[in-house]
Amino acid sequence: MQAAILAxxxxxxxxxxxxxxxxxxxxxxxxxxxxxxxxxxxADDRADVAAAFRWAxxxxxxxxxxxxxxxxDDDLTRDGLADAMGVELVCDVASVRHIQAFFRLRGxxxxxxNRVQAWHPAGSSMIPNPNGTAPGIAAxxxxxxVFVMPGVPSEMFAMWADAVxxxxxxDLAASPSAGSTILTAKVNTFGKGESDVAQLLGDLMKxxxxxxxGTTVSEGIVSVRIRSQFSxxxxxxxxxxxxxxxxxxxxxxxxxxxxxxxxxxKVVALxxxxxxxxxxxxxxxxxxxxxxxxxxxxxxxVYQGGWVTYSNAMKSSQLGVPPxxxxxxxxxxxxxxxxxxxxAVAHSGADLGVGVTGIxxxxxxxxxxxxxxxxxxxxxxxxxxxxxTPAATDALLFILPGDRRAVRDxxxxxxxxxxxxxxxxxxxxxxxWARRTRTG
Amino acid sequence: MQAAILAxxxxxxxxxxxxxxxxxxxxxxxxxxxxxxxxxxxADDRADVAAAFRWAxxxxxxxxxxxxxxxxDDDLTRDGLADAMGVELVCDVASVRHIQAFFRLRGxxxxxxNRVQAWHPAGSSMIPNPNGTAPGIAAxxxxxxVFVMPGVPSEMFAMWADAVxxxxxxDLAASPSAGSTILTAKVNTFGKGESDVAQLLGDLMKxxxxxxxGTTVSEGIVSVRIRSQFSxxxxxxxxxxxxxxxxxxxxxxxxxxxxxxxxxxKVVALxxxxxxxxxxxxxxxxxxxxxxxxxxxxxxxVYQGGWVTYSNAMKSSQLGVPPxxxxxxxxxxxxxxxxxxxxAVAHSGADLGVGVTGIxxxxxxxxxxxxxxxxxxxxxxxxxxxxxTPAATDALLFILPGDRRAVRDxxxxxxxxxxxxxxxxxxxxxxxWARRTRTG
Numbered sequence: 094m095q096a097a098i099l100a101x102x103x104x105x106x107x108x109x110x111x112x113x114x115x116x117x118x119x120x121x122x123x124x125x126x127x128x129x130x131x132x133x134x135x136a137d138d139r140a141d142v143a144a145a146f147r148w149a150x151x152x153x154x155x156x157x158x159x160x161x162x163x164x165x166d167d168d169l170t171r172d173g174l175a176d177a178m179g180v181e182l183v184c185d186v187a188s189v190r191h192i193q194a195f196f197r198l199r200g201x202x203x204x205x206x207n208r209v210q211a212w213h214p215a216g217s218s219m220i221p222n223p224n225g226t227a228p229g230i231a232a233x234x235x236x237x238x239v240f241v242m243p244g245v246p247s248e249m250f251a252m253w254a255d256a257v258x259x260x261x262x263x264d265l266a267a268s269p270s271a272g273s274t275i276l277t278a279k280v281n282t283f284g285k286g287e288s289d290v291a292q293l294l295g296d297l298m299k300x301x302x303x304x305x306x307g308t309t310v311s312e313g314i315v316s317v318r319i320r321s322q323f324s325x326x327x328x329x330x331x332x333x334x335x336x337x338x339x340x341x342x343x344x345x346x347x348x349x350x351x352x353x354x355x356x357x358x359k360v361v362a363l364x365x366x367x368x369x370x371x372x373x374x375x376x377x378x379x380x381x382x383x384x385x386x387x388x389x390x391x392x393x394x395v396y397q398g399g400w401v402t403y404s405n406a407m408k409s410s411q412l413g414v415p416p417x418x419x420x421x422x423x424x425x426x427x428x429x430x431x432x433x434x435x436x437a438v439a440h441s442g443a444d445l446g447v448g449v450t451g452i453x454x455x456x457x458x459x460x461x462x463x464x465x466x467x468x469x470x471x472x473x474x475x476x477x478x479x480x481x482t483p484a485a486t487d488a489l490l491f492i493l494p495g496d497r498r499a500v501r502d503x504x505x506x507x508x509x510x511x512x513x514x515x516x517x518x519x520x521x522x523x524x525x526w527a528r529r530t531r532t533g
Numbered sequence: 534m535q536a537a538i539l540a541x542x543x544x545x546x547x548x549x550x551x552x553x554x555x556x557x558x559x560x561x562x563x564x565x566x567x568x569x570x571x572x573x574x575x576a577d578d579r580a581d582v583a584a585a586f587r588w589a590x591x592x593x594x595x596x597x598x599x600x601x602x603x604x605x606d607d608d609l610t611r612d613g614l615a616d617a618m619g620v621e622l623v624c625d626v627a628s629v630r631h632i633q634a635f636f637r638l639r640g641x642x643x644x645x646x647n648r649v650q651a652w653h654p655a656g657s658s659m660i661p662n663p664n665g666t667a668p669g670i671a672a673x674x675x676x677x678x679v680f681v682m683p684g685v686p687s688e689m690f691a692m693w694a695d696a697v698x699x700x701x702x703x704d705l706a707a708s709p710s711a712g713s714t715i716l717t718a719k720v721n722t723f724g725k726g727e728s729d730v731a732q733l734l735g736d737l738m739k740x741x742x743x744x745x746x747g748t749t750v751s752e753g754i755v756s757v758r759i760r761s762q763f764s765x766x767x768x769x770x771x772x773x774x775x776x777x778x779x780x781x782x783x784x785x786x787x788x789x790x791x792x793x794x795x796x797x798x799k800v801v802a803l804x805x806x807x808x809x810x811x812x813x814x815x816x817x818x819x820x821x822x823x824x825x826x827x828x829x830x831x832x833x834x835v836y837q838g839g840w841v842t843y844s845n846a847m848k849s850s851q852l853g854v855p856p857x858x859x860x861x862x863x864x865x866x867x868x869x870x871x872x873x874x875x876x877a878v879a880h881s882g883a884d885l886g887v888g889v890t891g892i893x894x895x896x897x898x899x900x901x902x903x904x905x906x907x908x909x910x911x912x913x914x915x916x917x918x919x920x921x922t923p924a925a926t927d928a929l930l931f932i933l934p935g936d937r938r939a940v941r942d943x944x945x946x947x948x949x950x951x952x953x954x955x956x957x958x959x960x961x962x963x964x965x966w967a968r969r970t971r972t973g
Contacts (some may be wrong), residue, residue, distance in 0.1 A: 102749065107559055108562075109719060110751070111556040112572070116550065119545075131574060132574035251936070307549075380819075390895050390937055398844055400839070401827075407881060411880070
């Protein structure tokens with residue numbers, strides 16, 4: 094089975110929005126062993142949309158389209174699809190009720206224009222959208238299966254996972270000519286650069302190897318991509334697992350997870366496993382470490398909370414960082430980071446405390462402390478000690494590259510990787526971005 | 534002149550890389566008055582690449598392609614383009630010397646495999662690449678102009694600006710039907726759904742209008758896209774400005790900015806303008822409001838800091854929320870949100886305090902308080918009052934759709950829009966997502 098992916102929207106062909114849906118869907122299809130041959134993007138133009146559907150139906154057995162299902166006059170995917178199918182639009186009563194219920198739940202009447210979202214080409218069926226007003230559409234054009242989903246990524250993700258992917262899987266299982274199996278996996282690392290990771294992987298990255306191993310970087314996370322393609326499904330699975338194990342063995346503790354795992358997912362899971370709690374004291378990251386931890390559902394079991402002590406006054410009044418310490422060493426300094434981490438533990442009662450202070454830029458740098466200078470400290474209490482024993486602290490200095498957004502993002506990830514290493518008993522020296530390591 | 538953009542690469546159709554080149558080129562072309570009709574992405578497959586060029590030549594007068602010009606066996610754009618042109622590849626001696634010089638500058642001999650990068654279809658010309666080893670290619674297929682550039686964004690940006698854009702501009706100037714000017718703008722809103730925005734825009738959204746007005750939603754932000762196309766550049770500018778003014782007049786205070794402006798940008802700017810400071814007290818958003826505010830460079834002038842009081846114990850110990858209040862009304866309740874906001878003001882000395890408490894899901898919902906129930910409170914001190922006067926508070930109840938990530942994101946944006954409305958003196962009832970408004 095081969096697929097074509099259509100993305101529909103003026104904002105895409107005008108370059109106002111980068112289409113990430115098509116890449117997401119391609120990756121999902123690859124996981125199912127379906128090769129995507131084409132991505133095609135067209136404007137909200139009824140004739141162009143119809144032509145794109147017709148063309149795709151000649152190229153692929155599976156067509157997945159996103160966008161143009163909204164309630165406004167420039168949402169023409171329904172019409173274009175009907176034209177390509179050579180049918181009229183009909184109204185789906187159940188979908189009208191669903192859209193009405195969506196608004197009722199939010200205490201508002203359904204605007205009249207939303208009614209258009211319940212229309213779909215005759216002979217197609219609608220796919221419920223639990224997260225929005227635009228139902229999807231399942232149809233056929235000739236021998237091609239067609240699925241249309243909303244362009245809003247969160248709605249598309251949910252509809253894909255709940256309704257479309259299961260249907261594609263069922264179609265694949267029913268196919269008599271079930272082809273070769275393509276399996277992909279990602280091994281995610283944080284703490285070394287891409288070329289260091291490539292060097293550690295060595296021959297595993299040879300281009301004629303199967304499973305094929307490559308690397309990509311995104312937001313400081315170096316991911317090792319593995320693609321296993323065998324005619325025998327069992328071999329594809331076995332070889333994938335074997336290569337994953339080799340990759341993990343070569344890379345060591347900087348590997349924090351697979352596929353969509355985040356550092357925060359792993360930190361929260363480890364804290365639960367060890368029965369430990371954590372609190373955060375953030376300056377330059379401004380709440381980002383807390384945000385990442387609380388991205389994880391169920392983090393309330395281990396995350397007590399934290400402070401965003403953006404001003405020095407708040408560092409002192411809320412965390413007890415002595416003003417003299419700030420005056421002597423500066424806000425961005427090892428003693429202040431340690432005092433913030435210790436204060437977070439002392440004032441929250443958590444077992445672990447993270448303190449982050451740095452210069453995110455664009456202003457505030459100096460020759461001594463350039464933009465990207467970040468101190469991260471970790472305070473940890475040993476429960477064997479009497480409760481009034483001061484927490485021990487580790488501290489690392491990072492000199493991080495990139496702009497304000499990048500420095501803040503990497504600072505938060507450095508902090509999370511430090512917590513993870515601490516919980517696993519891995520020496521912090523394994524974090525190679527750090528310029529200096531001290532424990533005390 | 535109409536354009537088609539091709540992106541070539543296995544990593545794109547496998548979904549391992551998001552194609553941002555095509556959006557970049559579309560935006561650049563729109564600035565020159567060239568409308569992009571299609572983006573098309575294909576794998577590193579000689580036949581698919583040739584078919585894509587042939588198809589594009591039938592659809593557009595300008596074809597811009599990126600990718601597949603590297604030195605390895607899977608770089609087949611040269612071959613595919615030659616097939617589409619019906620010619621052979623020939624070697625360009627000057628390009629061989631350029632590639633050799635590129636390696637010499639880096640103290641390395643040219644690997645043999647890089648020699649292939651100097652080959653190009655007979656009848657085409659090569660475009661120098663100062664930033665890498667892959668020269669670009671300028672060619673024609675029938676009446677279509679073709680430019681091929683490397684897929685590495687930094688090399689593509691430089692080649693576009695140095696060589697391809699000037700050539701497209703020259704072609705446009707030489708064209709007897711000298712092109713029109715296309716200008717685009719985005720007006721960003723938060724607080725009403727897409728269909729409500731469309732209803733307010735009314736006839737402005739008619740599909741035969743010029744400037745053309747459309748809407749898109751991304752992360753809860755409804756953006757109004759405006760596209761002004763006139764043969765006279767002055768008219769394009771004048772009409773764009775006029776339509777922007779009409780859109781803003783129709784939509785009122787939910788409009789917070791243009792183009793890449795964020796809500797936090799505007800809140801920070803307004804706080805500076807009014808000489809006011811702010812502090813945050815977050816529960817379900819876990820630091821996200823602080824993160825958004827501190828995304829803005831220079832936010833330290835107005836943002837004192839905040840608390841992530843994820844546990845009830847921290848709400849009481851750090852913000853002085855009475856435990857009885859939590860016991861009586863629940864963590865997610867109007868009185869607790871107000872007490873958090875008041876506590877943030879009292880403990881930070883800031884002029885404004887934001888309190889956010891809600892149920893982000895996936896767990897923790899109940900029939901009474903479903904997932905998505907969020908209370909946001911804003912405490913504000915009047916400087917005319919004696920310092921010990923309690924802060925006044927406003928509070929809004931939101932029932933937000935979507936998953937955990939969406940609920941948290943929208944909660945933070947609701948909080949920022951509340952702050953913005955307060956600073957502008959706009960009634961909070963203008964935030965229509967809110968179920969209930971109370972000031973006290």
